[in-house]
Amino acid sequence: GENVEQHPSTLSVQEGDSAVIKCTYSDSASNYFPWYKQELGKGPQLIIDIRSNVGEKKDQRIAVTLNKTAKHFSLHITETQPEDSAVYFCAAVYLYNFNKFYFGSGTKLNVKP
Amino acid sequence: NAGVTQTPKFRVLKTGQSMTLLCAQDMNHEYMYWYRQDPGMGLRLIHYSVGEGTTAKGEVPDGYNVSRLKKQNFLLGLESAAPSQTSVYFCASGEGTEQFFGPGTRLTVL
Numbered sequence: 001g002e003n004v005e006q007h008p009s010t011l012s013v014q015e016g017d018s019a020v021i022k023c024t025y026s027d028s029a030s031n032y033f034p035w036y037k038q039e040l041g042k043g044p045q046l047i048i049d050i051r052s053n054v055g056e057k058k059d060q061r062i063a064v065t066l067n068k069t070a071k072h073f074s075l076h077i078t079e080t081q082p083e084d085s086a087v088y089f090c091a092a093v094y095l096y097n098f099n100k101f102y103f104g105s106g107t108k109l110n111v112k113p
Numbered sequence: 114n115a116g117v118t119q120t121p122k123f124r125v126l127k128t129g130q131s132m133t134l135l136c137a138q139d140m141n142h143e144y145m146y147w148y149r150q151d152p153g154m155g156l157r158l159i160h161y162s163v164g165e166g167t168t169a170k171g172e173v174p175d176g177y178n179v180s181r182l183k184k185q186n187f188l189l190g191l192e193s194a195a196p197s198q199t200s201v202y203f204c205a206s207g208e209g210t211e212q213f214f215g216p217g218t219r220l221t222v223l
Contacts, residue, residue, distance in 0.1 A: 001172065009153070032210055043117070043203055043214030044156070089155055098163050099144060099207060100171065103155040 002027040004092050006104025013080050014112050021107045023090035024072040030092040033066060033073045034101075038087045047088075048075070080111045115139055117215035119204050125221045126194045134189040134218050136204030144207050145187040146171075147179060149200040150217070156203065162187055194222045 003026040013019050025033075031052040036044035050057045050064045050073065057064050061080075066073040077084055090104040117138045126132055136145065143164050148156040158171030162181040176198060178190045187206075191198060199222045205212040 004155075006155070034210070036214075041216070043205075043216050045214070046211050049210060093210070095210065098161060098169070099210065099212070100158060100161065101146075101156075101212060102172075103148075103157070105153055105155040 002030060002092050002094070002102040004090060004102050004104045006090050006107060008107060009105065010108045010110070012110045012112065015080060015082060017080055019077045019080055019084070019109055019111075021075045021088055021090070021109075022072060023074070023092075023104050024070075025092040025102075026071065027092065027094065028068075028071065029094045030102075032093040032095050033064070034091050034093070035062075035064060035075050036089045036091065036103075038089065038106075040086075044089055077109075080109075082111050082113050085109055085111045117204055117206055117213050119202075119215040119218050121218060122216070123219050125223065126191075127223050128195060130194050131190070131192050132194065132220075133191075134202055134204075134220075136187045136189070136206075136215060137185055138187075138204075138206040138213070139185065140206060140208075140213065141184070142206035142208040142213075143184075144212075145181065146205045146207075146212065147177070147187065147189045148203045148205065149173065149198075150203060151200050159189065159202075194220075196222050198222050 034049035038044040160179040165184040
């Protein structure tokens with residue numbers, strides 16, 4: 001099955017700085033890569049995603065990049081704010097296989113005011 | 114719309130006891146999933162369902178059973194709880210690429 005590795009496990013940045021979280025995957029058949037944000041005591045929520053036919057996608061302060069050849073993808077958050085503090089999960093999915101998600105182990109982001 | 118709801122929110126069991134976790138969704142989604150979340154391990158898929166009356170095993174199905182008798186409900190059962198099943202359990206539903214998660218159930222097995 002798919003194996004997703006995520007780094008770092010914790011990340012502490014100053015408000016206004018950028019944050020980068022990286023993931024690698026093993027199955028070249030994976031074709032969809034979402035990122036979820038989990039706030040304390042809540043379920044994960046989708047923040048951005050990218051399909052395998054796209055190299056980069058941006059939505060305001062967040063962006064995701066994908067390198068299919070190297071099998072890695074990254075989440076970039078610019079101008080971080082305290083409300084960005086949460087746990088972030090990447091996932092790799094082979095659409096058309098019942099959309100089973102394989103999640104990374106998570107990154108706890110702490111944005112210091 | 115309530116989205117995805119889970120009951121109960123918290124539960125403490127003794128080893129060997131049984132219980133059922135209930136997940137309900139009001140978005141008419143075909144697909145539903147049960148995950149467990151453990152520190153440092155992310156979310157791991159236990160079982161999933163692609164429609165009413167169907168169930169299938171995920172990555173970590175041992176010790177759990179599921180049923181999807183109605184489209185809007187997905188039940189997760191523990192027949193004989195073990196301390197290794199102490200975890201936070203999340204239910205999700207989806208139809209398309211996004212999965213919508215419930216608020217979770219924190220289960221402790223003593």
